[in-house]
Structures are given as C-alpha cells and as structure tokens.
Amino acid sequence: MDADEKQPFLDTHEQHEAVGRPRTRVVSATVRFVTAVVFLAVTFVLICSSSLTWSSCAEPSDVLERMHHTLWTAALPSHSCKMHNTHAAPFGERLERMFLAVPSAKSARAALKRYTKVHHIAGERADYTSALRTIREWSTLLGAPVSKPESVIYDAGTPESQDRHRRHRVARHDDTGVEVWADTYSVWLDQPVSAALWLAPPSITDDPEPLATWVADLHEAVLKDDPTSGKGMPPFHGFSHSGRASGNVVYAGLGRREDFRRLEELGVDIRDKIVLVRYGGLFRGLKVRLAQEYGAVGVLIYSDPLEDGEVTEANGVAHYPHGPARQPTSIQRGSVQALSFYPGDPATPGKPSYRNATRPNLEDADSIPRIPSLPISYPNAKRLLDSIANHGIHASKVSSDFAGSVPGADYWTGPSTEIATMINEMDMKTRDIWNVYAVIPGQIDDERVYVGNHRDAWTFGAVDPSSGSAVMHEVIRAFGTLLRTGWRPMRTIVFASWDAEEYGLVGSTEFGEDFADMLVEKAAIYHNLDVAVAGSRLEGRASPSLAPLMHSAAALVPHPNGTGTLEFGEINALGSGSDFTVFLQRLGIAATDMSFRATHRDPVYHYHSNYDSFHWMETYGDPDFTRHEALARVYGLSVLRSATPAVLPIDVAHYATELYNYLDKVQAAADASGADLSEIPLSQVRLAIDRVVRAAAFVHQDAVSTVQQLDQIVSTSVHTRSRCTPNTPEILPVLSHIRRINNRLIAFEQGFIDSEGLSGREWYRHLGVAPGRWLGYGATTFPGLLESFSLDGGEGAEHEIERLVQALDRIAQQLVL
Numbered sequence: 001m002d003a004d005e006k007q008p009f010l011d012t013h014e015q016h017e018a019v020g021r022p023r024t025r026v027v028s029a030t031v032r033f034v035t036a037v038v039f040l041a042v043t044f045v046l047i048c049s050s051s052l053t054w055s056s057c058a059e060p061s062d063v064l065e066r067m068h069h070t071l072w073t074a075a076l077p078s079h080s081c082k083m084h085n086t087h088a089a090p091f092g093e094r095l096e097r098m099f100l101a102v103p104s105a106k107s108a109r110a111a112l113k114r115y116t117k118v119h120h121i122a123g124e125r126a127d128y129t130s131a132l133r134t135i136r137e138w139s140t141l142l143g144a145p146v147s148k149p150e151s152v153i154y155d156a157g158t159p160e161s162q163d164r165h166r167r168h169r170v171a172r173h174d175d176t177g178v179e180v181w182a183d184t185y186s187v188w189l190d191q192p193v194s195a196a197l198w199l200a201p202p203s204i205t206d207d208p209e210p211l212a213t214w215v216a217d218l219h220e221a222v223l224k225d226d227p228t229s230g231k232g233m234p235p236f237h238g239f240s241h242s243g244r245a246s247g248n249v250v251y252a253g254l255g256r257r258e259d260f261r262r263l264e265e266l267g268v269d270i271r272d273k274i275v276l277v278r279y280g281g282l283f284r285g286l287k288v289r290l291a292q293e294y295g296a297v298g299v300l301i302y303s304d305p306l307e308d309g310e311v312t313e314a315n316g317v318a319h320y321p322h323g324p325a326r327q328p329t330s331i332q333r334g335s336v337q338a339l340s341f342y343p344g345d346p347a348t349p350g351k352p353s354y355r356n357a358t359r360p361n362l363e364d365a366d367s368i369p370r371i372p373s374l375p376i377s378y379p380n381a382k383r384l385l386d387s388i389a390n391h392g393i394h395a396s397k398v399s400s401d402f403a404g405s406v407p408g409a410d411y412w413t414g415p416s417t418e419i420a421t422m423i424n425e426m427d428m429k430t431r432d433i434w435n436v437y438a439v440i441p442g443q444i445d446d447e448r449v450y451v452g453n454h455r456d457a458w459t460f461g462a463v464d465p466s467s468g469s470a471v472m473h474e475v476i477r478a479f480g481t482l483l484r485t486g487w488r489p490m491r492t493i494v495f496a497s498w499d500a501e502e503y504g505l506v507g508s509t510e511f512g513e514d515f516a517d518m519l520v521e522k523a524a525i526y527h528n529l530d531v532a533v534a535g536s537r538l539e540g541r542a543s544p545s546l547a548p549l550m551h552s553a554a555a556l557v558p559h560p561n562g563t564g565t566l567e568f569g570e571i572n573a574l575g576s577g578s579d580f581t582v583f584l585q586r587l588g589i590a591a592t593d594m595s596f597r598a599t600h601r602d603p604v605y606h607y608h609s610n611y612d613s614f615h616w617m618e619t620y621g622d623p624d625f626t627r628h629e630a631l632a633r634v635y636g637l638s639v640l641r642s643a644t645p646a647v648l649p650i651d652v653a654h655y656a657t658e659l660y661n662y663l664d665k666v667q668a669a670a671d672a673s674g675a676d677l678s679e680i681p682l683s684q685v686r687l688a689i690d691r692v693v694r695a696a697a698f699v700h701q702d703a704v705s706t707v708q709q710l711d712q713i714v715s716t717s718v719h720t721r722s723r724c725t726p727n728t729p730e731i732l733p734v735l736s737h738i739r740r741i742n743n744r745l746i747a748f749e750q751g752f753i754d755s756e757g758l759s760g761r762e763w764y765r766h767l768g769v770a771p772g773r774w775l776g777y778g779a780t781t782f783p784g785l786l787e788s789f790s791l792d793g794g795e796g797a798e799h800e801i802e803r804l805v806q807a808l809d810r811i812a813q814q815l816v817l
Contacts, residue, residue, distance in 0.1 A: 283776020
C-alpha cells in the first residue's frame with residue numbers, strides 16, 4: 001500500500017492530481033445484523049461515560065442478557081437460548097417489514113380529510129386548534145396520550161420549554177419515555193384588510209370604480225363541486241407592504257434579474273411603474289425586491305398557463321372542477337419576504353422571537369418589501385396585457401422565454417397608456433404561533449434524528465402541506481406500532497410540526513435560532529417533509545451524504561402504479577423554500593426532502609389557492625391515496641434507518657466526490673464572467689477537494705471494517721458461549737470507535753459552516769450550498785465563490801477561495817482525527 005493511501009489527509013501545500021471518484025456503498029446491510037447488540041450495549045457506553053471499565057457499572061449482566069436475547073431472536077432465529085428476560089423486540093429486516101406494513105392509503109385519506117376541513121393560516125384560532133389536535137393525535141399514536149393538550153403548551157424561552165428540548169433522555173425497556181408538547185413563539189404576521197385593482201385613463205386615477213375602465217375581480221370563483229372553495233382567506237401576499245400605488249403598467253416576464261437588466265438595455269423604464277410579472281423562475285419575494293430596486297411602485301404577479309405543461313384548455317383539456325386543467329380564477333398566495341437574505345420572523349433575524357423580544361420599527365426590517373404587491377388570476381393579467389399591447393417592445397425581441405401563454409394575449413413590454421391603481425391594506429402585528437414536538441428517547445441522545453413537516457396553510461392545504469401532514473401521521477403511527485412491541489430506537493427521534501412556514505419558514509427558523517447550540521451538539525440528521533403528493537414523479541433533494549440512504553429506502557417500496565419499486569432518479573442539492581433551511585444552511589446538519597411532484601402531463605395542482613382542497617386531491621391528485629401510502633413508507637424507512645443502525649447512514653465518500661461537480665459549476669461561472677482568472681487560484685479548491693475525497697474514503701472503509709469486526713465478535717460469542725453471552729470486553733472498544741466514527745460523519749456537514757456568513761446575507765453560513773441570492777428556492781453550490789463570479793464579476797473571489805479551502809481542509813482533518 002502506498003504511503004498516501006495510508007495517510008489520506010495531505011498537507012495543504014502539497015501538489016497532487018485529482019483522485020478518481022470511487023463508487024461507494026451504504027454499510028447498512030452489515031449494520032442491521034449487529035444493531036441489536038449495539039443498541040443495548042451503547043447504553044453502557046453512555047452510562048459508563050466516566051470510565052471505560054465494566055467494573056464502574058452496576059449489574060451489567062442483565063443488560064447483556066437482554067442485549068443478546070434481542071440479537072438472538074432477530075438475527076439468529078434458528079438457535080435457542082434460555083434467557084432470564086423473555087421479552088424480544090424486533091430488529092433488522094423484521095423490524096423494517098413490520099414498519100412498512102403499517103402505512104395505509106385509507107388511514108392517510110382519513111387524516112387528510114380531517115386536516116383540510118377549514119383553512120388554517122398561521123396565527124389564527126384554527127391554527128391553534130390544529131396544534132391541539134396534533135398534540136392529541138401524536139401522543140395517542142405513540143402510546144402516551146395527553147388528555148389536556150393546553151397543559152403542555154409553553155412559551156418559548158421559559159424554563160419549561162428549554163428543559164423539554166435540552167433534557168438528556170435515554171430509552172428504557174419498561175417505559176417508552178415519549179413526550180409531546182408545543183412551544184409558542186410571538187412573531188410578526190400580516191393579514192389582508194382590503195385589496196383593489198383597476199385601470200383608468202390618466203386624468204382620473206384617483207377615482208375608483210365609477211370612472212374606471214376596468215376593475216379586477218380579486219377573488220376566486222366559488223365552485224359547487226368543491227365544497228370548501230368559498231371558505232378560504234382572500235388572496236394576498238404574506239409580508240407585503242401595506243399601501244396604495246398608481247402608475248403605467250410594464251410587463252417584466254418572470255421578473256428575474258436578467259429580465260430587468262434586459263428591459264433596461266432596451267430603454268424600458270421601470271421607475272414609477274406598476275410591474276406585471278408571472279410566477280416561476282425564482283421566488284416571488286425576489287421578484288418584488290428586484291422591481292423595488294429598479295424603481296417600481298407596485299407589483300402584480302399571476303400564474304400563467306405556460307406553467308401547466310400539456311394540461312391546458314388550449315390543448316382541449318377542461319378546467320377544474322370539470323377537468324384537470326387550471327381553474328382560470330385560481331390565485332397563488334404566498335410570502336414575499338426575501339428568503340434568500342434571511343428567513344424567519346423579519347423582526348428578529350438570528351434571534352428567537354420570544355414574547356418579550358425587542359423588535360425594530362416595521363420600516364427597518366430589511367427582508368420585507370417597501371412597495372405593495374398583489375397576486376392575481378390570469379384573466380385579470382389578460383386585461384393588463386391588453387392594455388400594453390402594441391406599446392413598447394414585443395416579447396419576441398426581448399428574450400426567448402419572455403412571453404407567457406395566456407389565451408388570446410399578445411406580450412409587449414409596455415408601458416400602458418392607462419393608469420393602474422392598486423390598493424393593498426394589510427394588518428401587521430405580533431401573533432402567536434405553535435410548534436408541536438414529539439420525542440421518542442433512544443439509547444443515544446447526542447445523535448438525534450429530527451423529523452419535520454409544517455402544519456400551517458394559506459388556505460386548506462390539501463397538497464401544501466397537509467399531504468405531508470397525512471404522510472407524517474402514517475409515519476408516527478408506524479413508530480407507535482414498533483414501540484408497542486418493546487422496540488426502542490438507537491437514537492432519540494424528535495418529530496416536529498412547524499408553524500408559519502408559509503410566511504417565511506418562521507416556526508422552524510425560530511426553533512433553530514433558539515436552540516442552535518443544542519442542535520450543533522446533539523443533532524445528526526434532519527428529515528423534512530413539506531408537499532408530499534402533488535403529482536406522479538418521485539423526487540428528492542438532500543445533502544449528498546444522505547442520497548444513498550434515500551435510494552436504498554425507495555428500492556424497498558413498491559411503485560403505486562404497480563411497476564416495480566420506486567426510484568428517485570438524481571437527488572439534487574437543497575436550496576430553500578422549506579423548513580430544512582435553518583438546519584442545513586445555518587447550523588450544518590445534513591438534511592433530506594422528498595415528494596411526488598407533478599410532471600407536464602399531470603393534473604394541474606393549484607398551488608396556494610382555494611382549490612388546493614380535499615376535493616381536488618381525491619378527484620385528481622391521488623384518488624386512491626396510494627402515493628401517500630408509498631411516500632410514508634419511503635420517508636418513514638429513511639427515518640428508521642437513520643435512528644437504528646450502529647453507524648449513521650451518512651455517506652461522506654459520496655458527498656466528497658460530489659464536490660467536484662460543485663467546482664465544475666464554479667469554473668463555468670468563472671469562464672462566463674469575463675473576470676481575469678490568471679490571478680484567481682481555483683486550482684487550490686480542487687486540491688482541497690482531493691484531500692477531502694481521500695479522507696472520506698478512509699473513514700468510509702473504517703466504518704465498514706469496524707462493523708465487520710463487531711459482527712465477528714458477536715458471531716463468535718453466539719456460537720461459543722454456553723450462556724450465549726457476547727464477549728463484552730472486546731465489544732466495548734469497538735462501540736467506542738463507532739461513536740468516534742459517527743462524530744466524524746456528523747462533523748462533515750458542520751465543517752462547511754463559516755461564522756462570517758455569506759456576503760450580503762450573513763444569516764446563511766454554509767459555504768457548500770445555499771439558496772441562490774437571486775433565485776430563492778433554487779440551490780447554489782459553493783455559493784460564496786460561485787456568486788462572486790456570476791453576480792459580482794470575480795470581485796471577492798480570492799477571499800472566497802481562501803475560506804472555502806480552509807473549510808475543506810478543516811473537514812478533511814476532522815475525518816481522520
């Protein structure tokens with residue numbers, strides 16, 4: 001063996017060519033065999049943390065008997081052994097089969113129907129009621145019913161709340177130790193008071209309907225076939241500016257940075273105009289922020305049928321409720337906070353929003369707009385497009401994707417000759433929100449697995465988020481079934497029902513800011529679930545280290561259409577737009593997200609509309625609820641395989657090789673930027689990645705060989721000991737080494753965290769991945785370095801290289817310590 005192979009971490013000044021990208025495999029197959037042994041033996045590692053001698057522990061023999069009996073019944077059922085403790089819990093493949101048998105389409109359907117009876121926007125009475133229901137349901141499913149949910153709701157920041165989260169928990173055989181409670185945060189939220197939009201000749205802009213040439217209908221049609229369609233909140237934008245604006249209308253395509261730049265090049269003046277843009281391409285809040293930066297006084301955003309693929313009325317498909325095409329009056333609500341600058345309560349960036357928190361003046365909160373915006377339907381957009389037809393520049397001369405496909409509309413830039421007036425009156429104030437938690441204690445409490453889904457919705461939320469909530473219900477139901485057999489997880493599992501996600505990831509962000517130190521110390525993995533079922537194609541996003549886990553879980557679940565098993569395809573990096581953001585991009589905790597997404601041939605999902613309803617789901621979205629059932633199995637199995645094996649399923653070798661792809665994107669951005677690259681040492685990043693790859697491969701092999709060693713000890717002990725008792729002195733140091741391996745695996749993601757934060761948006765601290773500064777939802781890898789080229793023309797690139805190389809070297813060093 002070469003010296004370099006023995007010493008995977010190389011000095012930062014040595015020159016080496018890039019190593020190959022070896023294929024890796026998840027070690028869970030071997031791990032599952034010894035899970036039973038490690039599960040109970042780790043108890044002694046923890047209890048005896050002050051000493052590594054068995055003599056310091058009282059009565060180890062009883063635990064050893066239970067430890068081996070569990071292994072005996074799970075891994076070696078053909079043998080027999082008389083044990084003092086006759087209770088056996090399931091492990092390994094038998095455990096997984098038991099888990100996978102629980103989720104059902106019928107139960108998921110019933111849960112979704114309960115969750116979508118009323119609209120439950122964050123901060124309202126219905127939201128509080130849904131928190132109480134969640135406490136009752138989760139506690140009952142997990143075998144620890146709470147009869148008075150109100151009694152376990154605590155103000156965030158109080159000793160009761162802090163103790164619940166920070167308390168050290170270890171599983172017990174005779175008690176599940178399950179706890180369910182809720183925390184209350186007090187945050188800024190707004191709700192609509194009134195809204196209006198009209199067109200008028202220039203001379204009568206101050207007079208409303210009687211002199212207007214057109215008045216917009218800002219409501220969605222009430223549909224007889226959809227019984228909840230008339231009971232939702234009026235359309236509005238969360239965190240939108242309260243005010244009135246008037247101006248000529250200019251159409252700006254998708255409202256991207258390049259769209260505004262192109263209009264500027266063509267001489268189309270945005271200043272003092274009301275800008276019309278269509279949804280898509282980037283987060284809506286950035287559309288408003290960009291329009292504001294270019295001098296607009298207001299923004300109108302609509303959903304264009306171009307988003308709908310082949311399922312359109314233009315293609316002869318009937319609209320909802322008579323068919324799967326878009327209902328023309330549907331309107332997409334949503335937040336216009338600038339999430340890619342910082343999420344959470346706009347009043348308390350970086351700090352938790354306790355009831356007594358100090359808050360700035362509203363105008364000083366820099367993540368929310370200073371110009372009003374309204375969401376509108378595409379028939380309303382058609383009238384505005386007609387007002388600018390033949391004015392300005394035709395869309396075909398702006399860019400290839402500037403035009404939409406509203407029936408009968410011709411796309412021009414404008415400005416219009418008519419004057420648009422918009423009114424957006426909002427009520428912004430501090431409102432309470434409620435995060436609900438359920439904890440299943442494990443044998444190890446400092447490798448926690450967090451599992452989260454948000455509960456609030458703009459309307460009824462059958463897809464977003466309640467399809468995820470129904471799936472979460474099935475997952476928790478399955479874990480409750482396992483607990484009743486006597487099973488306990490290796491690692492503590494924390495389930496969370498986040499609130500106010502729709503406004504800007506508020507509930508999860510406040511939690512992450514509240515317990516940042518604890519999460520860095522105790523959290524290993526975060527599994528997110530938002531939209532679960534919106535279409536027919538299974539998609540996943542994750543930290544690259546968790547992609548193999550997701551692939552292996554999907555491979556065990558039959559496809560709902562009856563053709564083989566599920567597959568994810570390519571699992572991409574996480575950007576933003578859901579509750580994984582604070583875990584991954586501020587704290588460095590590896591994360592996943594998965595869902596069934598719509599294809600260009602699936603029924604149109606009415607995102608954030610009154611038609612995101614139970615009726616739509618059972619008619620078009622997932623009529624037999626088999627996708628809900630399937631996702632509960634994939635998602636739940638991912639959680640189970642995170643909480644059960646001895647070695648965490650964090651594949652750092654896979655992550656390390658993915659870093660070369662990140663660098664390729666940087667190189668492409670650098671080449672396109674026109675910057676002088678002769679003085680910018682990008683080669684240093686590649687050499688640093690080489691060192692990470694070598695170190696990660698070393699740790700991966702170390703994990704494989706250590707598990708094999710433990711397997712050998714157990715197998716030898718089982719076949720040679722008269723009382724079937726493992727050789728405990730040999731097991732203890734192996735377990736201790738596994739703990740060190742897991743610490744290294746967790747540290748990989750945390751190694752990307754830089755306290756300086758990203759340039760211009762310091763809340764984000766992950767140098768490996770972040771939402772694009774001007775994308776919002778989409779992921780940008782090596783964000784500081786890439787955006788120094790793509791947005792700043794190479795300015796600051798050398799500093800970004802320096803700190804990225806430092807982070808990569810830190811990661812490599814931690815892997816081999």
